[in-house]
Amino acid sequence: MATPLVVSEVFKSFTMHLRDGIKLPVVNDVNFSVASGECVVLGGPSGIGKSSILKMLYGNYAVDAGQILIDHKDRLVDIARADPRTVLDVRRHTLGYVSQFLRTVPRVSALDVVAEPLVARGIAAAEAREKAAELLAKLNLPQELWTLPPATFSGGEQQRVNIARGFITSHRILLLDEPTASLDATNRRVVVDMIADKKREGVALLGIFHDEEVREAVADRILDVSQFSPRKAVAA
């Protein structure tokens, strides 16, 4: 089984220069990998560094030490060291991310927000919109909202737009940051089914799910992030 994502010996801390340069360690010595067709769930209490790990993998956070190896176009890219152009190419073709909150752009319709990752990969706008419509329908987003910019949508509606945007491409690795947090039971089930579909397609998934029911349904294994916490090391 292919392993498109390998994280090894990753360290991360924040230096707060505005607070006299105090150093906040976030995670120490993170080691794990995710195989194709597998869904790994990051577990542990809030503030332990789960989101930080996802953000490092996606290139939003810098890494102090270690490697994040991603199988991108048949070669290994180390996200921890890659230049911005490579990170963007990895995001466009290999690595997807569903964030907790949607960053809306003024005046762009929900349909176009969802279609954008496909258009960025060079797929015709009409075809991309068709696929976007399909996904929004699956996620039960009322059709009259599709042509509106999502800025005024409710939390759950925005999150469904966000999920559709993340799931529309056939990225080989997908990061999920609490995609079901503000969804009702029906839509949670839809997302669980969509994750199962991705697994069957051989996508490697890494996610954070606080909802126990969803976690039970999707997780192949749970990775306890507190083992990487520097705070635990001090206590022990």
Add this chain to the structure above:
Amino acid sequence: MTDTPLLKVSGVSKFYGSRIGCKDVSFELWPGEVLAIVGESGSGKTTLLNCLSTRLMPTTGSVEYRMRDGNFRDLYHMSEAERRFLMRTDWGFVHQNPADGLRMTVSAGANVGERLMAVGDRHYGKIRETASDWLTRVEIGTDRIDDQPRAFSGGMRQRLQIARNLVTGPRLVFMDEPTGGLDVSVQARLLDLVRGLVNDLGLSAIVVTHDLAVARLLSHRMMVMKDGHVIEHGLTDRVLDDPREPYTQLLVSSILQV
């Protein structure tokens, strides 16, 4: 991904007497990439932009541009005529104040058409047709084609300036605080427009701004300047989500939340 940069900047410095304008700036810009230069007033952003766009001669360093024939030319080893031709055809420059980039006393259509004539178009009907097409793209009614920009609002002038710059299909556009003097609703419209055009046309752009939200929305990569030096440089998301330098942290933490 194409494997040749469009612009290669190495060791560019500009001194005003003994005062530093910008110091030892090096980077490469790739096709389709938008680079934001941020920093407070007086940090050297505009000096750097002017040095890159041949509007100001750097004291030291070189700026090389990949011409349409694929060869790199050092901008400061070209003749003045070649530089001007490049500026009028393959490049665009969007000024903060539209009056600096437009001819205020000729019609909107002529403002757009003038750049077309610079690349050799002579057919009046076609020029007018292209001009009105571009006015539509920047959301200016075609019934305003014969009006002078003097009669336009600030937001309309800025959109006209963008149309004037993009009509020749430039590969590189410089923007100096493109949303500077505009109110927020007009800003949002302009940003969305610029973002769409950059995506559709595959432009490269260098955008100077002090507005980090503008930078987040438009740019892939970001350079933070302070006292003439580039102090931090990286993926826009990374610089804004995990700023490393004390000054960048101050800048990011100073954004007002709405």
